[in-house]
Amino acid sequence: MSWRSGTSIRVLAATVSAGALAACGVPALGGTDERDAGGKAPVPADARAECAAIAAPGDSAERRLRGMWIATVAGIDWPKGKTRERQQDDYRKLLDTAQAMRLNAVFVQIRPNSDAFYPSPYEPWSQWITGKQGKDPGYDVLGFMLKEAHARNLEFHAWFNPYRVSRDPDLKKLAPNSPARQHPDWVRKYGTGLWYDPGLPQVRDLATKAVMDVVNKYDIDAVHFDDYFYPYPEDGRDYPDQATYKTYGKGMGKAAWRRQNVDTLVRSLSQNIHKAKPWVRFGISPFGVWRNKSTDPAGSDTHALESYDAQYADTRKWIKEGWLDYVTPQLYWPIGDRRADYATLVDWWSKQVAGTKVQLTIGQAAYRVGEDATWKKPAELSRHLTLNRKYPAVRGDVFFSAADLAANRHGFAARVRDDHYPRPAVPPVVQDRGGEAPPSTQDLRAEPAGKGVKVQWRPAKGATAYAVYRVDGKRPGCAPVDPQRLIANVRGGGIVDPSAKPGKSYTYYVTALDRLHHESAPGRGSTVTVPRG
Numbered sequence: 001m002s003w004r005s006g007t008s009i010r011v012l013a014a015t016v017s018a019g020a021l022a023a024c025g026v027p028a029l030g031g032t033d034e035r036d037a038g039g040k041a042p043v044p045a046d047a048r049a050e051c052a053a054i055a056a057p058g059d060s061a062e063r064r065l066r067g068m069w070i071a072t073v074a075g076i077d078w079p080k081g082k083t084r085e086r087q088q089d090d091y092r093k094l095l096d097t098a099q100a101m102r103l104n105a106v107f108v109q110i111r112p113n114s115d116a117f118y119p120s121p122y123e124p125w126s127q128w129i130t131g132k133q134g135k136d137p138g139y140d141v142l143g144f145m146l147k148e149a150h151a152r153n154l155e156f157h158a159w160f161n162p163y164r165v166s167r168d169p170d171l172k173k174l175a176p177n178s179p180a181r182q183h184p185d186w187v188r189k190y191g192t193g194l195w196y197d198p199g200l201p202q203v204r205d206l207a208t209k210a211v212m213d214v215v216n217k218y219d220i221d222a223v224h225f226d227d228y229f230y231p232y233p234e235d236g237r238d239y240p241d242q243a244t245y246k247t248y249g250k251g252m253g254k255a256a257w258r259r260q261n262v263d264t265l266v267r268s269l270s271q272n273i274h275k276a277k278p279w280v281r282f283g284i285s286p287f288g289v290w291r292n293k294s295t296d297p298a299g300s301d302t303h304a305l306e307s308y309d310a311q312y313a314d315t316r317k318w319i320k321e322g323w324l325d326y327v328t329p330q331l332y333w334p335i336g337d338r339r340a341d342y343a344t345l346v347d348w349w350s351k352q353v354a355g356t357k358v359q360l361t362i363g364q365a366a367y368r369v370g371e372d373a374t375w376k377k378p379a380e381l382s383r384h385l386t387l388n389r390k391y392p393a394v395r396g397d398v399f400f401s402a403a404d405l406a407a408n409r410h411g412f413a414a415r416v417r418d419d420h421y422p423r424p425a426v427p428p429v430v431q432d433r434g435g436e437a438p439p440s441t442q443d444l445r446a447e448p449a450g451k452g453v454k455v456q457w458r459p460a461k462g463a464t465a466y467a468v469y470r471v472d473g474k475r476p477g478c479a480p481v482d483p484q485r486l487i488a489n490v491r492g493g494g495i496v497d498p499s500a501k502p503g504k505s506y507t508y509y510v511t512a513l514d515r516l517h518h519e520s521a522p523g524r525g526s527t528v529t530v531p532r533g
Contacts (some may be wrong), residue, residue, distance in 0.1 A: 003068050008498065009487065009490070009498070010476050010496040010498070011152075011153075011166040011490045011492045012493055012495060015493055017167055018144065018433050029400065041165065049523070050478050051477070051521065052521075053483060054480055054521045055480055056521045057467075057480070057481055058485055061322070061392065062424060062426075062486075063426050063428045063486060064395060064425045064427070065105055065361050065395055065396030065397075066397060066398075066425055067105035067106060067107055067155070067157070067397070068103055068106060068107070068399045068401060068402045068405055069107045069108075069159070069400045069401045070106055070107065070109065070402045071398065071400075071402075072108070072109040072117065072126070073167075073276065075128055076403065077401050078091055079128065079129060080401065082138055083344075085266065087137075087141075091144075091146060094106075094403075094406065095148055097406040098154055098402070099152055101254050102421040102423065103415050104153070104155060104424070104425060104426070104427055104444055105155035105157060105427065106154050107157040107222075107224050108157070108158065110141075110142050110159060110160065111123070111160040111161060111210055112126060112161055112164070113126065113165060113166055113167070114161075114164070114165045114166075114178065114210075116142075119140060119372055120213060122179065122209050123177075123178065123179060124174075124175035124178050125137060129141060130466075133178065134175030134178075135520070142158075146220065153489055153490050155221040156220050157220070157221060157222040157283065158218070158223055158529075159347045160207075160211055160224070160225060160227075161225070161226070161336065162198075162225060162228075163195075163230070163231075164182045164196075164204070165187055166194040167192065168192075168193065169193060179206055180194060186200055186202055188238060188239065188240050189257060190231055191234035193231075195462075195490070196243075197229055198229065198261045199241050199248055199258070199261050202265060204265045207265060207269075208265070208268060208269060211273070212271060212276065215272075215273055215276050215280055216276060220280060222280060222325070223273055223281070223282050224285070225285070227285060227311065227313070229312060230310075230311045230312045232305075232310060232311065233310055255309065259308075259313075259314050262313055262314070266323050266324075267323050269282060270282050278434045279430075279433055281325035282323070282435070283317065283324055283327065284318065285330055286313050286315040286327070286330065287307040288333070288340060288345055289302050289304045289305060289340055289345070290307060290457045291306045292306055295309070300340075300344060300345055300348040301344050301387075302340040303338075303339045304333075304340040305362040319353055320356065321351050322357060322358070324358050324359065325359065325430065326355075326359040326360070327349070328361045328362065328363050328398050330365075330400070332364075332400075333365075334375065340495055342387070346362065346387060346391055347512060354393060357432050359430075360395060361395055361398055362396075363397075363399075363400060364385075364398055366399040367401060367404045369410060377410075382415050382416050383415055384397075385416065386419070395428045399513075423484070423486050423487065424489045425486070426467055426483075426489050426490055427517050430516040432516060433516055434516070435514045435515065435516035436462075436514065437512070437513075437518040437519055437521075438461060438463040438518075438520050440460065440512065441458065441460050441523040442457065442460070442522045443509065444508065444509070444510055444524060446507075446526040446527045447528055448530055448531055450496075452498035452499070453528055454494065454497075455468060455494055455496075455497060455508050455510070456494035457493060457510050457523070458493075460512035460513075462514055463512035463514065463520075465489060465490060465512075465513045465515075466492075466511065466512055466513065467486055467488070467489050467519065468487055468497075469486055469508065469509045469522070470485055470506050471507045471508075473505050476525070477524045478525070480521075481511065488499065489513075500528075502531060503531075503532045504529070505529040505530075506527065506530070507525045507527040508527075508528070509522040509525040510522065510523060511523075
């Protein structure tokens with residue numbers, strides 16, 4: 001039996017099947033009675049007022065962002081096949097993995113190399129879709145991916161690389177309409193590939209146009225950057241931007257000037273994104289070490305590459321300035337590592353976001369499982385999530401990457417799920433980006449359906465998703481909900497709960513959430529008794 005198999009919550013009135021949500025291991029929850037197997041109980045005319053005093057669940061510690069990266073450069077995770085049908089089927093399988101893990105977000109790479117997984121007026125179609133840059137795949141890849149993710153109520157974080165052009169140093173291999181091909185003076189050869197020069201205003205303008213084109217055209221939840229700003233150092237060689245520095249440096253030291261270039265892009269993108277759509281978040285996943293304490297007293301007690309000096313990424317400043325909505329440092333070391341101890345870095349990053357509105361999630365190295373004696377232990381990543389619970393500032397985890405979660409080497413993914421994800425989770429509330437809790441749901445009905453219980457409700461105005469809670473037995477029609485009784489977080493107008501047991505009674509409650517995860521108070525609950533046989 002596959003580790004991903006199990007009882008599935010089925011979403012009603014959704015555009016596609018919810019996929020393989022492995023619900024086995026969810027503790028029995030249970031209910032209120034508005035109707036049961038024997039008939040209907042009348043709903044008071046003042047039911048809305050009756051439940052008005054019930055408080056909304058709030059932003060509890062049970063709320064977590066649970067995500068995985070889907071890398072497309074070189075087909076690391078996707079796409080593997082070249083036909084539309086194969087690509088779409090493979091992508092759905094990755095989303096099945098996300099649901100089996102009870103995740104609630106995917107971070108999908110849509111601009112890996114100054115190219116696009118969508119029809120772009122600025123850049124060619126990505127070579128990683130068809131094998132040839134500029135070749136139209138015959139469908140809107142991003143549109144498809146976004147629709148499939150949202151149908152499963154997975155947040156879609158659109159992942160861009162701002163400066164990388166190609167892994168191949170031959171400029172002539174790029175599509176004729178590539179901006180790099182049309183403006184070779186923007187491009188620098190470094191290491192084994194091609195990069196845009198971050199010091200050029202034209203480059204920053206291109207990156208901004210590419211991002212904002214997607215923000216304006218697509219219903220994404222967030223814009224996401226990873227750790228690639230100035231490229232990682234190659235053999236001690238300096239990045240070849242001396243001419244640009246001479247033109248734009250204005251008396252600054254080169255390192256400070258480079259950081260200013262990256263700062264300018266981050267700040268302006270933050271402003272543009274939030275001006276266009278305040279609800280779209282902007283997040284960055286930097287290399288896990290900002291600076292070492294031996295270099296800077298404000299740094300971490302580590303002995304590793306410093307992104308502040310190597311890539312000119314001053315993530316700490318971006319947090320303090322409030323340019324980011326979330327930060328996801330890549331803490332790809334084990335607990336106790338002598339160079340960069342995972343525990344030390346979680347503590348350090350927690351302190352950086354303290355007193356800010358920036359949410360902290362941790363990048364987890366699923367790809368390293370099986371590398372050596374430490375990483376062959378299936379519990380290593382589970383230990384990371386256990387340690388995270390000591391830090392209230394940590395609001396979740398993102399795993400690199402999707403293919404590694406699906407592979408479940410040494411059983412690590414199943415271990416993480418069983419130890420830490422026994423039930424679904426609603427993501428944390430997004431602060432200071434507007435939004436408000438929708439009205440409470442109405443007309444909740446729970447009734448036997450085959451071997452399970454069908455739960456339906458009337459959609460609430462302004463709601464993007466719904467949280468379904470279940471309690472054992474007959475409970476009051478109006479009652480607060482316990483986050484630990486969550487059994488589903490879905491889009492659509494209902495679910496089928498197949499884990500309800502014959503002969504037992506349950507009470508279901510449903511709350512409504514907006515796209516920034518503000519949650520309504522529960523509407524009046526509904527109780528059902530599941531028939532025997």
